[in-house]
Amino acid sequence: MDLSCSDQSDHPSRRRALAVATGLAAGALLPPAAATPSAAAPATGPAGAAAASYTNPVIWQDFADLDVIRVGDTYYASASTMHYSPGAPVLRSYDLVNWEIAGHSVPVLDFGAKYDLNGARGYVRGIWASSLAYRPSNRTFYWLGQIDFARTYIYTATAVEGPWNRLTTLSTPYYDAGLLVDTDDTLYVAYGNTTIHVAQLSPDGRTQVRTQQVFTTPSSVGTLEGSRFYKINGQYYIFLTRPANGQYILKSSSGPFGPYTMRQVLLDLPGPIPGGGVPHQGGLVRTQNGAWYYLAFVDAYPGGRVPALAPVSWTSDGWPVVQLVNGAWGTSYPSPAVPPPPRQVTPMTGVDTFDGTTLSPRWEWNHNPDNTKWSAGNGLTLRTATVTDDLYGARNTLTHRIQGPTSTATVQLDHSAMRDGDRAGLALLRDSSAWIGLKRDGGVTRVVMVSGLTMDGNWNTTGTGTDLASAPVSGSRIWLRANADIRPGGPRPGRFSYSTDGITFTRLGPDFSLGNDWRFFMGYRFALFNHATRALGGAVRVTRFELSTP
Template sequence: MFSAVYACALFAGAALAHGDVTNETYTNPVLWLDLADIDVFRVNETYYYSASSMAYSPGAPVLQSGDLVNWEFIGHSVPYLDFGDPSAYSLEDGEQAYVRGIWASSMRYRESTGLFYWVGCVDFNQTYIYTAPDAAGPWNLASTIDTCYYDCGLMFDEDDSIYVAYGNTNISIAKLNEDLQEESITRIWNATFYLEGARLYNINGTYYVLLTEPADWEWTLKSTGGIYGPYELEILANRTASPIDESGFPHQGGIVDTPDGDWYYLSFIDAYPEGRVPALAPIYFDAERWPRLPSNDSFAVPNEYPVAPMRVEPVTGTDRFEGPSLDPKWEWNHNPDTSAYSFAECGGLILNTATVTDDLYHARNTLTQRIIGPEGTATIEFDISSMQAGDIAGLSLFRDNAAYIGVQDGTVFLQRDLALGENWNTISTGTREATAAAKDASCIWFRLHAN
């Protein structure tokens, strides 16, 4: 049987970091990681980036930057996936929540309260609002709203009123009260084609809602007559050239200004099989106050840094798990069993059996980190001296089609062709091959390379 991944010490590394730096220019993608459904905003001279995480826990990763190009993980807005379906979100009773959970959410800072706010609809059911005094946390649930604000964009207006734009095809704006409850809903746009991914802005008295027509175009709604319109529609990104060969087009995401008043559009690119990776380009506002890209190649060519480059902690490197908590780059596959892991006094992470299963997709307390592209390497050291008969420790390339290298009962092996089906239930637990003996080993190293 498959016991959930069991290990003492772990080392991880990868081959490529952020956007390359050459004489104060950058190239896209600025971060070659699957960080989709971008929301981006600035507080003073610091930029923040919120992204989707689906069923990984904690959810809604938060990144920080001083220049919009070099980003570092600082926390998560949703500490635990507590959405009314505990079995699915905790991989219990044969249930799972793959492709559910956190996606297309929004994050902002409110100066009047000194709090950061995160808002997102989960499972097409309810909308959750979390707040924190610092973007790194601690985050706490502040409100639950029965309306689903699908693909939402949060904004605090000049008078400090709270608005959320949301919807698909038919776009609405909800106004919230000070208790973070729904006060009113106003329909602002009925489209004749599919739109989603709302981002709401008030820029010098003109209201904008950015919307994507997946996965090729980005559109802008604009109103000079107030937040409820009337709105006009204009294209922002029309199958704009990508910096990545054989990828999708830059789309969705959000816009943000620098302290000097320059504007940038942080989109994402579908780069299969890596994921949806962020790409940054300058924009300007024309005489009619529409946001525009300078050219169709704006994402594909080197651009000057928005501000002076600022170094951050790289997403690559070594993690010796010295505690008392995990680095924010890490997320569990679904909610973890917190009683089944701990930090060793001398450094290292101890993973005790949390699930007995032959299915990696249902092995609770599987610890994950996003694979870095276009090529990445991860190396892990296991102390296997305390493993029991039947236990498995391993390192996986983990997605809907997966593989892993593992050790069980003194034998090292490759397990390949694991797969999830169209309904995200397991259709294959894989085939074991390429075995080797490791009977007398107390420690073992595994390495994976992805390209």
């Protein structure tokens, strides 16, 4: 099965007007498809009933730089997570439309002290566009990605749920790489920005055998990156994005090292999200019956970069064509024709009571956590892990993606073990943030709405927040609620409220305007936090978290 990786960042050499990442997957190791695949037909939906059509975006959550593959009757996708840990989530689907989070390819960001948020910080570093592949010869999944423009890491697992283990570290940083498992089991990597290279790996995947430049992007096109690497009907393809408004593809009939010819796939194509960007930087994948699809992402800040799916046909001379609806990427298409799913996927919304001792894969920490300062089982206990007045510098902040177009997070919190100086609550977290939560000072606990938490372009804190509203609270339990409207074309308000009985909620503070600048790359997240401003020792217990939609 061929795949590739792609990523985006604000590295100075990338002048991305609205950078977005991608993912790809095709099936070099799957039976060859016909030149023109059959049209998409109704599929069986998650509840077992025939679904005549699907609506874009297929996932209205922040999953960028997607690489997508099929293994048997199951589809998998990988996405960028930057500074969040664990990194590189693996999504799973049986129909390309309904997805769940199955695990993470990178269990911990052990790439340097800055990822521990302990004296340094790794915001907007870490897991960029990366590649997910499956190697049938050893029945193993491979994840490949470069970190900090310095090294490339490869992780492997026999099941996407894990355990994932590091296979090797390569000294060549394969930027925006795509991994291809060729039909003869050889491993190739396509990578680069504007100048595209192909590398061949050793049979065990641990070392580089050779690397060669295979293409230079014409100046008339500009920047191409986000490689996805495929072998389809004996031809080699490198799928490339022009950030953030185009998609191109290279084709070679002479082997993986070229020469390659280029064709435009899309440019300035209207997308399916009002106010959002052009679908791009995604991957190709083939269904069991030979139909092809393109899973791209759409810039949709403040929510992030969200996946959209469109069918693809092929010209008689072997070039992909995205199927449009009235000249645009469709908001709706006929559902893929696939076998009935073996089960319903786990929803990305709903209730979590943290009953198990491990967290579900829907959760990711802001940087690596201090694992001695939290526990799960009969609720989530967050003990203070950092003494700071800066939420951006506090360890053990636990994040959850926001569901679009609007959604609400409601948290039940036991604050009886808070200590003086502690701050705990529920945030709308990004480079401009706000939160509702508790401040305990002088033995008195208040519920507060805080805004004005800000970062500069180097992700250094420029504002630690100002109280905009507060109220006294008593007892040991409180319900905190944050509502986020992440429609990119609208006013983008965030609203906070609280309750002392879990039934009647009281608004607290004014609307918070969610920022929509792209340069932080990741979208807003709901975030649970507890940090000290005076001394460690306090704790809170989250007994229930619910993500709901209207």
